[in-house]
Amino acid sequence: MEEELLSEKKNDMPAEDIELVRRQYKELEDKFLRLAADFDNYRKRMVREIEELKDIIRVELIRTLLPILDDIERAFYSIPEDSNTNIREGIEMVMKNFQNWLLDQGVKTIEISDNVFDPRYHEAIVIEESKDIEEDKIEELRKGYLLNDRVIRPTMVKIIKRVKEGE
């Protein structure tokens, strides 16, 4: 079809012009397809990004609230167990409410029970050596949190390295 059209016009159009038009057509078609593909990819990514954005906004909000929970926990643990139980209980309830809210949001605490340092989940800020332990261990200094397997804040840990007697 294209051939036919071109051959018809051959009479009044020099071959080099046809070649030029053909090339320009190809270029334009290419440009158009690229733009269309770019846009389609953009659209797809936007859909994905909007979904992710919801998570990011939540993560950012939760992240800014965590230091306040840290402080409430510090307050709670600084009250001696044998002191005025009503105040202690009250603060504990405030703390529990906050912790439960985090759970409702799908936020989980990072566990360090396996005692193995993992930079994906832990941030080391202190190193100590000890002769009294069998294996290296880690100690939690500040809780870390996860949302949908994404680290909102890594657990801040102290690393205790085992040293042999006499070293």
Place this chain on the structure above:
Amino acid sequence: MAKVIGIDLGTTNSVVAFVEGGKPTVIPNAEGSRLTPSAVAFTQDGQILVGQLAKRQAILNPERTILSIKRHMGTNYKVRIDNKEYTPQEISAMILRKLKEDAEAYLGEKIEKAVITVPAYFNDAQRQATKEAGIIAGLDVMRIINEPTASALAYGLDKEGSQTILVYDLGGGTFDVSILEIGEGVFEVKATSGDTHLGGDDYDQRIIDYLIEEFKKKEGIDLSQDRMALQRLKEAAEKAKIELSTLMSTEINLPFIAATQHGPKHLSITLTRAQFEAMTRDLTERTREPIYRALSDAKLDPSKIDKILLVGGSTRMPAVQRLVKEIFGKEPRKDINPDECVALGAAIQAAVLAGEIRDIVLLDVTPLSLGIETLGGIFTKIIERNTTIPVSKSEIFTTAADNQTSVEIHVLQGERPMAADNLSLGRFILDGIPPAPRGVPKIQVTFDIDANGIVHVSAKDLATNREQRITVKGGTGLSKEEIERMIREAQAHAEEDKRRREEAEARNQLDGLIYTAEKLAKDAVGKVGQDLIDNLNKTIEEVKSADKTGIDKIKELTNKLNDAIYKVSTELYAKAGTQQTSSNPSGEQQNPGGGTIDTDYKVQ
């Protein structure tokens, strides 16, 4: 064709960007962050960690964690890990590889080509090493460009003719000044200077030191010995620094920062911007000398600098901006995110080299909104300003009066809510509309702006397919100044315009209600008490003849008429029982209906 990227391979942080639809955009890393720490770590079990993860384990593994490798580029420096030696380019390649792979994951495409930036003072060996790092990372390095050049590209200065610019780049740990001459798209570095150990981290440290000192004075406790407390101080100091860029003072509250046998101790200090600036004045002042040195090397007077660009996160501090303004006597440019500016410019250079920019169809936008006049002299926008053209948009309108057989389409351009305040582009009449009650005919009005900015407006009666059209040539042929003036005026009159529009809308609503009331008065004859109908008719006459100026007066009349309608309809429905449902006498369906000649209202 695979995407090309631009990489700002920094001393403390790196950033990667690409161009999409002609605009550079930063690509977040796998952890969701736009900045990737330039840190590499070799774990005991043979893994290589890059970025945030490498930093988190740095203290555990200090001799196997490499920070600021950029300082060693182009030297014979080697990193020795487990009897294997790594060159600085091999370490840098690990950072580049992570940036590349994260970008590939984000874009869902393979990336082969990149432009990487280096400081303007880098020598050939350093540039060569940077290029090699790219090659080791599996990148085809299209070009190594200077960081200040990238910044100038990000600001589009290459398109602004010949000029001399100074780039002031104060990052996390280094300070660079560069003077560039731009002409004919060529960038020439005239002079560079700086301080290789000055940056935002120094400012944080000053706040930390101050907090420790104050706490010691008050409580007698030295927090610098407590790692956990130090960590909290560090986070609080950075937060305070950032806040003081926008606020005049900030509160630093760290409860339970220490414990003694007398109980817990809290740190609570208010830090003002003035205090912060006083305690960091010498740091800011340290940038002054390198500026003068660069100026003197370039044999230039501060007045000969056409533009100053602020780059690097620390230039967000007002004291830094003041210093620059004081030296040059003019406002520096700082509208592009200073953390991302270099990477964005690198991405632009990459796209230009890959021929992508040339392929970009330059898209224009409509500088002002376009629309038509509707009932009550209201300007109804069809195409909002800043819409990318070519574009086509339709809306359905209807008649304002019973048996109205023609509508006038008045095409306008502008931002004011009332038609009379905007620029008239033309008008035409669509007639031959079959007689029907108001609100029934459907008239589709279509605005089409072609690639040349020519506006075609058509109106079509969907019942008969009768159509009229108008073409406005040079519809956007206003000068830049005229357009700016119109936008300014719209802003200046926003309040009063809003009131006028509300009044017009209220009046339209009242007109619609009168129409509804008249219909109801006819329909209800014989179905409800004649006294109620008489009352309704009386109220209609009163409302019709009343003076309808001022929104309060209109609302009062609307309420009065609603009351009369309500009395009739209540009795009507009470009598009709439950078998009949409402015919919606409220009038909201009619919205801005009624009126005189050819006005219309929006259906959707």
